[in-house]
Amino acid sequence: MKTPRSPNSLAVIGTVAIDNIKTPFGVREKVFGGSAAYFSYAASFFTSVALVGVVGKDFPDEYRAVLKEHPIDLSHLQVVEGKTFSWKGFYEHDMNSAKTLETHLNVLTGFDPVLKFENKPPFIFLANIDPHLQAKVLDQLEKPRLKFVAMDTMNYWIDSQRDALLKVMARVDAMVLNDGEARQLTGEANLIKAARKIREWGPQYVIIKKGEHGVLILGDNLFFALPAYPLDGVFDPTGAGDSFAGGLMGYLASQGEVSFEAIKKAAAYGSMVASFAVEDFGLEKLRRIKRSDIEERLDLFRKLSVF
Amino acid sequence: MKTPRSPNSLAVIGTVAIDNIKTPFGVREKVFGGSAAYFSYAASFFTSVALVGVVGKDFPDEYRAVLKEHPIDLSHLQVVEGKTFSWKGFYEHDMNSAKTLETHLNVLTGFDPVLKFENKPPFIFLANIDPHLQAKVLDQLEKPRLKFVAMDTMNYWIDSQRDALLKVMARVDAMVLNDGEARQLTGEANLIKAARKIREWGPQYVIIKKGEHGVLILGDNLFFALPAYPLDGVFDPTGAGDSFAGGLMGYLASQGEVSFEAIKKAAAYGSMVASFAVEDFGLEKLRRIKRSDIEERLDLFRKLSVF
Numbered sequence: 001m002k003t004p005r006s007p008n009s010l011a012v013i014g015t016v017a018i019d020n021i022k023t024p025f026g027v028r029e030k031v032f033g034g035s036a037a038y039f040s041y042a043a044s045f046f047t048s049v050a051l052v053g054v055v056g057k058d059f060p061d062e063y064r065a066v067l068k069e070h071p072i073d074l075s076h077l078q079v080v081e082g083k084t085f086s087w088k089g090f091y092e093h094d095m096n097s098a099k100t101l102e103t104h105l106n107v108l109t110g111f112d113p114v115l116k117f118e119n120k121p122p123f124i125f126l127a128n129i130d131p132h133l134q135a136k137v138l139d140q141l142e143k144p145r146l147k148f149v150a151m152d153t154m155n156y157w158i159d160s161q162r163d164a165l166l167k168v169m170a171r172v173d174a175m176v177l178n179d180g181e182a183r184q185l186t187g188e189a190n191l192i193k194a195a196r197k198i199r200e201w202g203p204q205y206v207i208i209k210k211g212e213h214g215v216l217i218l219g220d221n222l223f224f225a226l227p228a229y230p231l232d233g234v235f236d237p238t239g240a241g242d243s244f245a246g247g248l249m250g251y252l253a254s255q256g257e258v259s260f261e262a263i264k265k266a267a268a269y270g271s272m273v274a275s276f277a278v279e280d281f282g283l284e285k286l287r288r289i290k291r292s293d294i295e296e297r298l299d300l301f302r303k304l305s306v307f
Numbered sequence: 308m309k310t311p312r313s314p315n316s317l318a319v320i321g322t323v324a325i326d327n328i329k330t331p332f333g334v335r336e337k338v339f340g341g342s343a344a345y346f347s348y349a350a351s352f353f354t355s356v357a358l359v360g361v362v363g364k365d366f367p368d369e370y371r372a373v374l375k376e377h378p379i380d381l382s383h384l385q386v387v388e389g390k391t392f393s394w395k396g397f398y399e400h401d402m403n404s405a406k407t408l409e410t411h412l413n414v415l416t417g418f419d420p421v422l423k424f425e426n427k428p429p430f431i432f433l434a435n436i437d438p439h440l441q442a443k444v445l446d447q448l449e450k451p452r453l454k455f456v457a458m459d460t461m462n463y464w465i466d467s468q469r470d471a472l473l474k475v476m477a478r479v480d481a482m483v484l485n486d487g488e489a490r491q492l493t494g495e496a497n498l499i500k501a502a503r504k505i506r507e508w509g510p511q512y513v514i515i516k517k518g519e520h521g522v523l524i525l526g527d528n529l530f531f532a533l534p535a536y537p538l539d540g541v542f543d544p545t546g547a548g549d550s551f552a553g554g555l556m557g558y559l560a561s562q563g564e565v566s567f568e569a570i571k572k573a574a575a576y577g578s579m580v581a582s583f584a585v586e587d588f589g590l591e592k593l594r595r596i597k598r599s600d601i602e603e604r605l606d607l608f609r610k611l612s613v614f
Binding site: 095189190191192193196210212213214225226227228229230232264265267302304305306307 | 536571614
């Protein structure tokens, strides 16, 4: 395992997974995925990122090699006896929400992240994973002081670990979640009301991902609505939300400062990275693009959004 | 019936209705509505508009007085024996789609629009109504030459009058419809693909209304995505789409010229008018605002959308 020469500005905890995915465009087995994998690959277009996670002894070398294509620090990717976490799911015609067929936690059960950073990264993303694990990472990193902590979650944790989830939420600066999760978490159908309620629970910023309908951000008396980049070729939505968060946090960390203005720009970057991510299965499309492709699409998007 | 001194730049054919509406915020009976009523009230913030429609002898004087608050020409609003068209419906918690309980066509059955304009209006909107009636209006107005014709429709006509609908579509410049209707009409789940297909059938511009998610516009190799103005107080979505179309067409007609750039700006105006319309039942909120309120909200919206 290599340690990059420059300290990481950003760390993520989340899943590293082997997925089985069916979309209207095909079936793929053993797709490299997981929230931390998508996030770190997306973020590393902008900055170096440390991936905190766990895989089993079965984790293929070629997947590790994929992560090493980018400045991703794997010092905190534990390898333990057992099988890597895997998810099997499918998307129907509308591509809007994943249906889960199978979840095998495998090595995630009993995962105990132990962090040994020489320089603690100032930007942290707690990707979708058990909130107790999110808390353990925060416990080890939040002293003396972090610049910006954001988190994600999913319906499963909202249902089964609500209390633990709310405790983590109280400690973060930003909550990133999709529209369905925001409604489920708050019981509010109106997304503005849902975002306001989440802000009352702790996070200063609430960033709601709406898939093909874009992103809504609520801050302190500020809101921002960003449409999605219009795509006619969505092949696999898996990892879109994590890629969005990765682009957003990667850009923010590369700037080093946080403000509502910076978050708006970061969300636009995240949205562009996500728009590439869904154009092929797994990480395939992101592997074929460069930072300049992201900039080019953002320029076009900016032109299209001006009125 | 009064004839405005200056010729109308815009005409609309559609329904004038008495609605019974239930939303999570209350129940209202005998609400003044209908596609042409919402459209013309919204459009007349920007330009004079001629309303082509029919009502029964029961149509209340106070509803007529509402339309007369704005520069709306009622010379082509026929009054015939019988009862005014009425619709009864409700919205559930999510406010995203209306559920119809009752539709009483009443005087709409047998309605035969006969148009006698001294100066034919160059901008026409064929609001949601039987496509045969939309065609009758076009027959009388399209010669010698119109500047811009747009149309709307609904699931009912897509199901029951598809052929007649496609014939009208082939004659218009722009199709305005909501996301569900675009998917239903084309069989395409992806809205960009759906819009492309509709363009192949005739309309140069396809304007897809997505409610709380904003608007998507496809033109000749051009697209434009506009988020909705974020609202936490949606009381009654009835007429939102017609108010949007009214604002859009009213602004376009007031400018006199059509281009993709003009349509983008017009869509932003339409979106602001719609955002007011849903803040109270029926036309109530639109009756309480002025053009300056629309401009003010648009300024704020523009600031919020810049990144």
